[in-house]
Amino acid sequence: QQQVKQSPQSLIVQKGGISIINCAYENTAFDYFPWYQQFPGKGPALLIAIRPDVSEKKEGRFTISFNKSAKQFSLHIMDSQPGDSATYFCAATPAYSGAGSYQLTFGKGTKLSVIP
Amino acid sequence: EAQVTQNPRYLITVTGKKLTVTCSQNMNHEYMSWYRQDPGLGLRQIYYSMNVEVTDKGDVPEGYKVSRKEKRNFPLILESPSPNQTSLYFCASSLEGVGHEQYFGPGTRLTVT
Numbered sequence: 001q002q003q004v005k006q007s008p009q010s011l012i013v014q015k016g017g018i019s020i021i022n023c024a025y026e027n028t029a030f031d032y033f034p035w036y037q038q039f040p041g042k043g044p045a046l047l048i049a050i051r052p053d054v055s056e057k058k059e060g061r062f063t064i065s066f067n068k069s070a071k072q073f074s075l076h077i078m079d080s081q082p083g084d085s086a087t088y089f090c091a092a093t094p095a096y097s098g099a100g101s102y103q104l105t106f107g108k109g110t111k112l113s114v115i116p
Numbered sequence: 117e118a119q120v121t122q123n124p125r126y127l128i129t130v131t132g133k134k135l136t137v138t139c140s141q142n143m144n145h146e147y148m149s150w151y152r153q154d155p156g157l158g159l160r161q162i163y164y165s166m167n168v169e170v171t172d173k174g175d176v177p178e179g180y181k182v183s184r185k186e187k188r189n190f191p192l193i194l195e196s197p198s199p200n201q202t203s204l205y206f207c208a209s210s211l212e213g214v215g216h217e218q219y220f221g222p223g224t225r226l227t228v229t
Contacts, residue, residue: 006158032215043120043206043220044159089158095215102147102166103174104214108158 003027004092006107013114019077021110023090026071030092035064035075036106038087047088048075051096080114087111118143120221122207128227129197137192137224139207147210148190149174149218150182152203159206165190166213197228 005024013019023033034049050057050064050073057064063076077084090107120141129135141148149164151174161174165184179201181193190209194201205224210216 009156034217036218041223043208043222044218045220046217049217093214095213101215102164102172102213103161104149104218105161105175106151106159108156 004090004105004107006090006110008110009108010111011113013077013080013112015080015082015114015116017080017114019075019080019084019112019114021075021088021090021112022072023074023092023107024070024072025092027092027094028071029094032093032095033064033066033073034091034104035062036089036091038089038109040086044089077112080112082114082116085112085114118219120207120209120219122205122221122224124224125222126225128229130229131198132196135194135197135226137194137205137207137226139190139192139221140188141190141207141209141219142188143209143211143219144187145209145211145219146187147213147216148184149208149214150180150190150192151206151208152176153206153223154203162192162205197226199228202226202228 035047036044037047038044061078066073093104123138150162151159160176163182165171207221208218210218
């Protein structure tokens, strides 16, 4: 069964701190790992994504770190701001490798609260 | 404005009364998908469509039907809703599949009593 395990379930960080959310997967066919951000009352929106040919991808204050051998990837939010308070979902798919390539498996989500 | 729209946004219904949630996108995307979001369970895929007249089951398809007669529309049909289908539903679309950015609609909150 394809699963993506996400932790922690909730996270409270002070303004200016670093938020770290971790995900682990089992299916070695997964080859695309997006992170989605969801604000209350809204649909999720793509934040950043990575493919396993690189170990890190950075976009502004957001960085994905990817460890292929450990089958883990994580989202780091540097200089966290109250506006970053949202629910974050990691996801994975074998988008480019055939079987299951039209399905996206999500983690269960992390509710991030950044306090002033 | 590029967007995915869903209707209705909120719906309260009774067990067994057939309902349809509509989804439409104006981006000429080939791929569309339905998800349900439940507390503690995250987002789970119900059905997806790779193109017109091509659909397939996701992880939780039981109790749902879909159709893709036009590229822009992908309605979700509950033939005989039950209380365990009470959930927040999202439609999403992307250019060619899940390896591309998924654009989500605003969600439909369904309550089945």
